[in-house]
Structure formats: structure tokens, C-alpha cells
Amino acid sequence: MSTAVPVSPRSALASPLTLWIAWAASRLIGLAIVIQGTGAHPELDYYLDIVAGNEAPEYPVPLLVPLSWIYALGPGTQPEFGRAFVYLVLIIDGLITAYLIHFRNPRANAAESHSRRLWAVGFWILFGLSAGPSMYMRLDIFPAVLVGGAIALMAQHPRSASALLGLATSLKLWPGILAAGLVGRWSDRMTWHRLTSFAAALFGMAGLVAVINGPERLISPLGYQGDRGLQLESIAATPLVINGFQHPEHYYVGLAVSKSYEIEGPGIDTALAYTSIGTALTLLLAVAWAFYRLFAGRWTARSTTHFSIAILLLLLVTNKVFSPQYMVWLGPAIAVALLQPWTVQQSEKPVGTPAQRYRSVRGMRLIAAAVMVAMGLTTYVYPFAYDEIAYRLGGEWAPVAALTIRNALILAAALGAFALLIADERAERRASTHNPEETEEPASPPATPDKREPTRLARHLSAWRKSDMEKPAKPAKPAKPGLTRGVDWAAVALITFAGSAIRLLFLSVMAHANQTTLADELGAWDTEYYLAIAKDGYFDADIHPEGPPHHHTLAFFPAIPMMLRAVHSVTMMPPAVAGFVLNFVFLFIATAAVFALAHRMKASRFEAFVGAMVVTCAPLTIVFHMPYTEALFMALSFWALVAMVDKRWIVAGIFVTLTGFVRLTAVDLIVVFGLMVLLQARKDWKAWVAVAVSALPIAGYLGWANRHLADMGGYFGIQAEFWNSQFDYGVRSVTWVIERMLTGEDLASMFAATSMVVVPLLVAVTWKRVPWPVWFFGGAIAANVLLSDGIMSSRPRLLLPTTILLLPVVIWCARRLGARPAMLLSGGWVLFSAWYSAHMLAVFPHAI
Numbered sequence: 001m002s003t004a005v006p007v008s009p010r011s012a013l014a015s016p017l018t019l020w021i022a023w024a025a026s027r028l029i030g031l032a033i034v035i036q037g038t039g040a041h042p043e044l045d046y047y048l049d050i051v052a053g054n055e056a057p058e059y060p061v062p063l064l065v066p067l068s069w070i071y072a073l074g075p076g077t078q079p080e081f082g083r084a085f086v087y088l089v090l091i092i093d094g095l096i097t098a099y100l101i102h103f104r105n106p107r108a109n110a111a112e113s114h115s116r117r118l119w120a121v122g123f124w125i126l127f128g129l130s131a132g133p134s135m136y137m138r139l140d141i142f143p144a145v146l147v148g149g150a151i152a153l154m155a156q157h158p159r160s161a162s163a164l165l166g167l168a169t170s171l172k173l174w175p176g177i178l179a180a181g182l183v184g185r186w187s188d189r190m191t192w193h194r195l196t197s198f199a200a201a202l203f204g205m206a207g208l209v210a211v212i213n214g215p216e217r218l219i220s221p222l223g224y225q226g227d228r229g230l231q232l233e234s235i236a237a238t239p240l241v242i243n244g245f246q247h248p249e250h251y252y253v254g255l256a257v258s259k260s261y262e263i264e265g266p267g268i269d270t271a272l273a274y275t276s277i278g279t280a281l282t283l284l285l286a287v288a289w290a291f292y293r294l295f296a297g298r299w300t301a302r303s304t305t306h307f308s309i310a311i312l313l314l315l316l317v318t319n320k321v322f323s324p325q326y327m328v329w330l331g332p333a334i335a336v337a338l339l340q341p342w343t344v345q346q347s348e349k350p351v352g353t354p355a356q357r358y359r360s361v362r363g364m365r366l367i368a369a370a371v372m373v374a375m376g377l378t379t380y381v382y383p384f385a386y387d388e389i390a391y392r393l394g395g396e397w398a399p400v401a402a403l404t405i406r407n408a409l410i411l412a413a414a415l416g417a418f419a420l421l422i423a424d425e426r427a428e429r430r431a432s433t434h435n436p437e438e439t440e441e442p443a444s445p446p447a448t449p450d451k452r453e454p455t456r457l458a459r460h461l462s463a464w465r466k467s468d469m470e471k472p473a474k475p476a477k478p479a480k481p482g483l484t485r486g487v488d489w490a491a492v493a494l495i496t497f498a499g500s501a502i503r504l505l506f507l508s509v510m511a512h513a514n515q516t517t518l519a520d521e522l523g524a525w526d527t528e529y530y531l532a533i534a535k536d537g538y539f540d541a542d543i544h545p546e547g548p549p550h551h552h553t554l555a556f557f558p559a560i561p562m563m564l565r566a567v568h569s570v571t572m573m574p575p576a577v578a579g580f581v582l583n584f585v586f587l588f589i590a591t592a593a594v595f596a597l598a599h600r601m602k603a604s605r606f607e608a609f610v611g612a613m614v615v616t617c618a619p620l621t622i623v624f625h626m627p628y629t630e631a632l633f634m635a636l637s638f639w640a641l642v643a644m645v646d647k648r649w650i651v652a653g654i655f656v657t658l659t660g661f662v663r664l665t666a667v668d669l670i671v672v673f674g675l676m677v678l679l680q681a682r683k684d685w686k687a688w689v690a691v692a693v694s695a696l697p698i699a700g701y702l703g704w705a706n707r708h709l710a711d712m713g714g715y716f717g718i719q720a721e722f723w724n725s726q727f728d729y730g731v732r733s734v735t736w737v738i739e740r741m742l743t744g745e746d747l748a749s750m751f752a753a754t755s756m757v758v759v760p761l762l763v764a765v766t767w768k769r770v771p772w773p774v775w776f777f778g779g780a781i782a783a784n785v786l787l788s789d790g791i792m793s794s795r796p797r798l799l800l801p802t803t804i805l806l807l808p809v810v811i812w813c814a815r816r817l818g819a820r821p822a823m824l825l826s827g828g829w830v831l832f833s834a835w836y837s838a839h840m841l842a843v844f845p846h847a848i
Contacts, residue, residue: 013114013118014114014117019117023121026125026128030136031136043137044082044137047081048071048082050064051067057217060170061213061217063142063171066088066139070085082137085137089135089136089141092142096124096332096335097121097124100120100336101117101121103117103341105340108343116339116340119365120336120339121335123335123338124331127334127335127371127372130372131327131375132379133383134324134325134327134328134378134379134382135325140326142171143168144328144330144331144333146168147164147168147329147333148332148335149161150164150165151304151305151336151337152339154304154305155301158193158194158197158301160197161194162179162193163197163198164201165179165182165198166198166199166200166201166202167201170202170206170209174329176202177282177286179198180286180293180307180311181289181308182194182195182198182304183289183290183293183299184298185294185298228260228321229256229272230263230268230271230272230320231263232262232389233323233378234275235322235407235410236272236278236318238404238407239271240266240271241389242400242404243267245397250266251265252265253389260323269517269519269520271320272320272519273508273517273519273522276574276580277518278317280580280584281584282314284584284588285311285497288489288496291588292489292493295489296490302424305333305342306337306420306424309333309364309367309417310414310420310421312329312330312333314414314417314418316410317410317411324378324379327375334367334371335368337364337368338364356423356427360424363419363423364420370416371409371410373409374406374413377402377403377405377406377409380399381406385398483596483643483646483648486595486598486608487592487599488605491595492595495609495612495613495616495617496591502831503625503838504518505834507521507838510841511842513842514843519576521842522576523576525848526556526847527626527627527628528543529553529556530556530561530564531575531627532553533561534575535565538550538553538554554705554709555718557662557701559629560579560627561627564578564582564627579626580625580626582627582632583624583626583628583631586632586634586635587624587635589635589639590631591612593635593639594611594616594804596642597641597771597804597807598611598612600642600646601771606814606822611814613829614826614829615803615804615807615810617830617833618800618806619755619796619832619833619837620848621833621837622837622838623837623848629662629663630800630801633659633801636662637659639655640655640669641773641804643655644672644771645771645773645774649681650687653691653693654690656669656673656694657697660696660699665781665785665801666697667698668780668783669777669780670691670698671780672773672776672780673690673691673694724789725788725789726790727789728788729787730787731789732789732790733787733795737753737756740752746844748836748840748843748844749792751796752795755796756799759782759799760786762809763779763802769808770805774804774807778804778805782799785798785799794847794848797848813825
């Protein structure tokens with residue numbers, strides 16, 4: 001007599017039949033609402049107009065292919081075309097559901113499989129029901145599905161997954177940021193296979209578009225996005241919407257050319273500045289993740305999935321545009337992540353303790369729940385209650401509350417996703433430290449012995465190889481340690497992001513208090529010159545109309561304006577935003593160089609961390625977020641010093657040569673380079689060639705500028721005429737310092753005078769306490785700045801490269817004081833520096 005096996009409630013719920021019935025019921029309810037007239041029908045009308053012949057420059061051409069297929073099948077009227085579009089999305093929805101229901105993982109037990117399937121399918125069913133018209137009547141489901149497919153295939157078929165991601169990027173631009181997750185170790189061949197597959201798919205589609213539709217259709221979506229204002233539903237607009245509900249007379253909501261509703265009123269410029277900075281930081285965070293993966297950690301499909309979800313959420317948080325359909329981007333990716341398809345692979349070993357793995361799974365489920373509720377609130381706001389916000393901002397409170405809660409959930413989900421990503425990375429690093437993975441290729445199987453008699457040629461070759469083996473082998477030349485040794489990339493990212501956020505926060509508060517905006521302050525002083533040169537060149541720049549523009553513009557070296565122009569030409573990014581992004585990258589690189597130098601000074605990881613904080617968060621480092629030369633010059637100079645300490649003369653020469661395109665103080669670095677070659681490599685002809693080549697850019701630019709400025713006395717003539725900058729053996733510096741110390745006109749001048757006294761003392765104190773290249777560099781920069789006349793309030797900025805001499809002082813203090821006092825002191829230094837930087841821009845009336 002057989003005994004019936006009891007079936008648990010979870011097993012019954014997770015059965016395929018139950019899940020398919022639940023999916024079908026939910027879709028019947030959703031389609032009944034959508035097809036009966038409630039939803040985004042105007043978009044379907046617009047899609048029909050596009051395929052009927054109207055232009056749509058805002059959409060990439062590949063995204064319109066599904067519309068063309070539907071139109072080619074015959075539906076020519078709006079109802080027929082709309083139903084065909086909805087049914088196509090329903091088929092895609094069914095395919096996703098089929099994958100989630102029937103996915104099998106032989107490495108998971110029954111309880112785990114049922115739990116994962118219930119969460120994945122349950123989330124997808126409720127998400128689709130909540131999304132309604134945003135999913136079934138918009139094109140955004142197509143790239144979202146491709147991203148979900150890429151995540152599903154990432155563990156077992158990484159090349160195909162990468163190609164899917166490239167195809168998704170050709171449909172919409174946002175999946176391109178996820179390509180940073182494809183990067184693994186530099187030495188891992190699969191890293192390059194993944195990136196090559198992504199690039200091949202993306203550029204292949206771009207090539208087809210360029211051939212069929214013309215190159216201008218490749219960049220038209222970029223220009224369309226750049227002209228948009230602050231969308232009503234965006235997270236940055238939330239405070240304005242709340243304020244507008246209380247004071248509707250101060251705000252205006254109108255339909256923009258982009259067919260979205262945008263808000264205008266008090267605080268709009270600040271909100272737009274935050275979105276520009278936030279979006280730029282999101283892109284930089286993706287780049288930083290890619291660099292981190294190149295040199296640290298182990299690439300896994302799990303970490304790529306978690307990174308993709310986190311960066312997508314952050315993109316929604318920081319973007320000035322947040323249309324309802326953007327929420328659809330998250331659905332397939334999160335549904336697949338809940339299924340954990342990477343656990344099929346043996347290489348994806350469980351990481352961390354069971355408790356840590358449980359917290360990771362629970363964290364992803366909480367993120368999924370938050371996104372699902374946010375999707376429902378999104379659909380409530382649009383289309384059901386949108387009139388109460390778009391047309392009557394001071395009317396009903398419920399839509400405003402729903403939008404606020406939705407945005408708070410997305411923000412919380414983004415923070416949770418990054419916390420989950422960091423926790424997983426820590427667990428991975430601990431696991432790799434205690435049980436390092438083998439990275440070599442598996443050994444080939446032993447060859448079977450060949451019983452045939454060797455030929456005469458084979459015997460000769462064997463004897464030849466044997467004679468070679470008997471010769472004494474030359475001793476192998478020991479390999480030099482890597483240039484980037486000692487760099488803690490995670491700490492570099494933390495200092496770069498945290499320091500930047502603190503400086504920008506202080507400046508934002510002080511700008512608001514002084515009736516100006518963050519964007520205005522970041523665009524002040526020399527920024528105007530760099531942006532004008534980037535836009536119109538040296539000779540046509542719209543600046544100083546009382547004289548020829550080049551009498552002023554040629555004082556500025558070409559590296560920054562040319563890079564601004566290049567980035568703007570490629571990405572259509574405004575030059576001011578391009579400058580912010582580029583300098584953020586340069587700051588990251590400079591911070592890494594400080595870690596490398598600290599390592600060569602025998603500093604511990606903590607001492608290097610504190611030293612990098614002090615050096616890269618010094619007063620007036622706010623210029624690291626403006627199109628100024630300091631960040632680029634310090635990045636190149638510091639890495640040149642690292643190469644000189646390591647006696648890598650060719651590498652040092654490359655960095656020194658590049659500084660010659662940046663600013664005049666590259667002369668100091670060239671002199672230091674020549675001096676170090678003279679002292680340590682005088683017989684190395686390659687080193688001398690590197691010294692000679694390093695002087696060519698600065699000599700070439702000065703020669704070219706002098707030719708165009710002959711009527712003004714050359715390059716140094718305009719420096720003396722317009723900036724009063726000329727070598728006077730320090731007479732003006734000494735008299736100015738004495739005057740300020742005696743009169744003390746204002747805090748800014750007092751600090752400038754103090755810095756001009758402290759820097760020479762710092763040079764003296766660090767004698768023989770830093771590597772010679774570092775000391776010579778700091779001393780040369782100090783002498784160049786302090787022995788010249790000029791704008792004295794700019795001295796703290798011009799002396800920023802000498803902060804590298806603070807490194808041995810900070811290391812010594814950290815060793816003597818201990819961790820807590822060192823962190824308190826360095827934290828106070830960072831806050832003071834942020835205040836001083838903001839004060840010099842928002843309050844101080846003179847040039848910095």
C-alpha cells in the first residue's frame with residue numbers, strides 16, 4: 001500500500017500550473033484596463049505616425065524596428081495597431097514568465113528552488129500588473145528585456161550576454177552604463193571577450209544605422225535629451241513639487257517639446273545643477289567600478305547583476321528626466337536576479353557565511369518589494385491622477401504624496417542596492433584572502449605515449465633540444481613591481497566621492513545663502529576662459545571684446561579646452577559638465593598616485609588613507625570640480641613622481657611630456673626630471689631622450705603663442721600686462737604677506753598669507769624625509785609661485801601641488817597619534833577645506 005507524499009503549501013504555490021494560472025489572471029485584469037481605454041494611448045498614436053512616415057529623432061533607429069514589423073503586418077488604423085503592439089508585448093511577457101517558471105537549477109535543493117521561483121515569478125506578475133500601460137504601451141520593455149536576458153545568460157554564456165547588452169544599448173542609451181560590469185581582471189582573457197562581444201554588437205548596429213539612415217541619426221537622440229528641463233516626476237523635482245503644492249502661485253508646470261511635463265519656479269537652477277552633477281557622478285562611479293575590477297577582486301555574474309541593478313537605480317535617482325516607463329527598466333533585471341541563475345555555474349561558489357548569504361538574498365527581495373510598490377504608485381500618478389499635478393499643482397494632496405513616497409522608495413532601493421553590492425564585495429575579498437582562487441588555465445591532459453619509432457628528423461631535433469637544455473641558463477632578470485602597487489582602489493573611490501560630495505555640499509549651501517547657484521559658482525573666474533576657448537577657439541572666443549581675444553586666451557594652455565571640446569563633440573555633453581566629469585576622473589587618478597607614493601614611503605594602508613585625505617582635500621580643492629588645470633596637472637605630476645621614484649624613466653617621461661600641454665608650471669617638473677636623470681641615470685641614453693622629448697610640448701606651445709603675441713611682448717608679456725605675473729625674486733610676496741599679517745583685512749587674505757609662510761617651512765621640514773623627486777618637485781613649485789608677482793589671492797590654488805609634501809607629516813602624525821585622533825584631525829581638515837573653498841567662491845569677491 002503506497003503512502004501519499006505530503007505537499008507543502010510552498011511547493012503547491014510554486015508549481016508551474018499555479019504560477020501560469022496566476023499570470024494569466026493578472027494579465028487579463030491588466031489588459032482589460034489597458035484595452036478598454038485607460039492608459040497611454042497617445043503614445044501608440046505617436047508610434048503609428050512614426051512608422052507611417054513622421055520623423056522621431058529622439059528614438060534610436062533600432063528601437064523603431066518592432067514598430068515597423070507590426071506596421072508591415074497590416075494594421076493601419078490606431079485600434080488595430082495598438083492591439084497588435086499590446087499583443088507583441090504580451091508575447092514577450094509570456095516568454096519572460098516561461099523562463100522564470102521553468103528555470104531549473106540542479107545545484108539547488110527543492111526548498112531553495114521553490115522559494116526563488118515564487119519570489120521571481122511573484123514579483124514579475126505583480127510588477128506587470130502594477131506597470132499596466134507603462135509596460136504594455138511603451139517601447140522601453142524591449143531594451144529592458146534584453147538587459148534581463150543578458151543577466152540570465154551572464155554566468156553560462158558571457159559572450160552572448162555581452163552581445164545582448166550591446167544590442168540593448170543600440171535600442172536605448174541607458175544599458176551602455178552597465179557595460180562597466182563586464183570588466184574583469186586585466187589578465188583574464190574573458191574580460192576582453194565580453195567587452196569585444198559588447199562592442200561588436202553595439203558598433204555593428206551603429207554601422208547599419210549609419211549606412212541606412214545616415215550618421216546624423218546616430219547622435220540625434222543625444223541632442224534631444226540634452227535640451228530637456230526638469231521633469232515633474234524626477235526625484236530632484238520632489239521638493240519643488242511639495243513646495244508647489246503649498247505655494248502653487250510660485251510654480252509653473254508645462255508641456256515641453258519633449259512631450260513631458262516640466263516644472264519651473266524657485267530652486268529650479270539648483271535642482272538642475274544637482275541632476276547634472278549627480279548624473280556625472282553616476283557615470284564616474286561606473287567608470288571607477290570598471291577600473292576597480294581591472295586591478296582588484298574577481299569577476300562574477302552575481303556581482304555584475306548586483307552592480308547593474310544598483311547603477312540603474314542610481315541613474316533614476318540622479319536623472320533630470322524620470323518618465324513613468326523608466327520604471328520598466330528594472331522589472332526584468334530584478335526578476336532574473338531573484339532567480340539567481342548564476343548559482344548554476346560551479347565557478348560561482350557561495351561567498352560568505354550562511355547568515356551573510358541570507359542577508360544578501362533578503363536584501364535583494366526587499367529591493368524588489370520597494371520597486372514593485374514604487375511601480376504601483378507610478379501607475380497611480382500616471383495616468384490616473386496626473387491632472388492633479390500637471391494642471392492643478394495646489395489641488396489634491398494624494399498624487400503629491402504618492403509621487404513623494406514613490407521617489408523615496410526608489411532612493412531607498414538605490415541605497416540598499418549599493419549596500420548589498422559593497423557587502424558582497426567585502427565577503428568576496430575575505431573569501432579570496434583566506435582561500436585564494438586559482439586563476440591559471442587547467443593543465444592539459446597528459447599525452448599518450450607514441451609507440452612508433454621516431455624518424456631521423458625527430459632524433460636530430462631531440463638531440464638539438466637536449467643540447468640546448470644542457471647549456472647553463474641565463475639568470476632571469478627580476479621583474480619590477482607594478483607601478484600601481486600600494487593603491488587601494490576602494491579607498492581611492494571613497495576619498496574621491498566623499499571629498500567631492502562634502503565640497504559641493506558646502507558650496508551649494510553658501511551659494512544659496514549668497515543668492516546665487518552652485519552652477520554659477522562652478523562657472524566663475526578662469527572657467528569662462530576655458531569654456532570660451534573650448535567653444536570658439538583661441539582667436540574667436542567671445543571674451544574681452546575691448547581687444548583681440550587671443551591677447552587673453554593664449555595665456556591658457558590647450559589641454560583642458562581641447563579635451564572639453566572633444567568630450568562635447570563625442571557625447572554632446574555641455575562643456576561645463578564635461579569639465580566636471582573630466583576633472584573628477586583626474587582627481588581619482590591623482591588620489592591613486594598619492595596612495596602609490598605613500599606606499600613607497602613605507603606607510604600602512606591606514607596611514608596612506610589619511611595622507612590621501614589630507615593631500616586631495618586641501619583648501620581650494622573646489623577647483624577640482626571646475627574646468628581648471630589643477631586636477632589634471634596633479635594627476636600627471638604625481639604619477640610622474642611615482643615613476644621617478646621607481647626609476648622608470650620612459651614612463652616618467654610620458655607623464656612629464658603630457659604636463660607640458662597643461663600649464664606653465666610643467667617647467668618645474670621637467671627640471672626635476674632632468675635633475676633626477678642626472679643624479680641617478682646619467683649613463684642611460686633612453687632617459688636623456690625622455691628628458692629632451694618632455695620639453696617639446698611646452699617649448700612648442702610657448703613658441704607658437706609668442707609668434708601670435710609679438711605685439712604684446714610674447715606669452716610672458718600678456719602675463720605681466722593682464723595678470724601682473726612676473727618673476728621678482730619674491731619681493732612682492734614678502735611685502736604682501738607682511739601687510740596682511742599687520743592689517744588682517746579678511747580671512748581669505750589671512751589664510752593666503754599663512755599658506756605662503758607655511759609652504760617654505762614645509763619644504764624645509766621634509767628635507768630628507770621624502771623621496772628626492774617629491775622634495776625637488778615641491779620645492780620647485782613653491783619657488784616658482786612665491787618668487788613671482790601676481791594675484792596673491794590665487795596663491796593657495798597655485799600651491800596645491802605642494803600639498804604632496806604634507807604626506808610624510810601626516811604619516812608621522814598618524815603613527816604617533818593613533819587611528820581615532822588621526823581621523824578626527826583629518827576629518828576636521830576636510831571640513832575646514834570645504835568651508836574655505838566655498839567661501840572663496842561664494843563670498844570672496846576677488847579671483848581665486
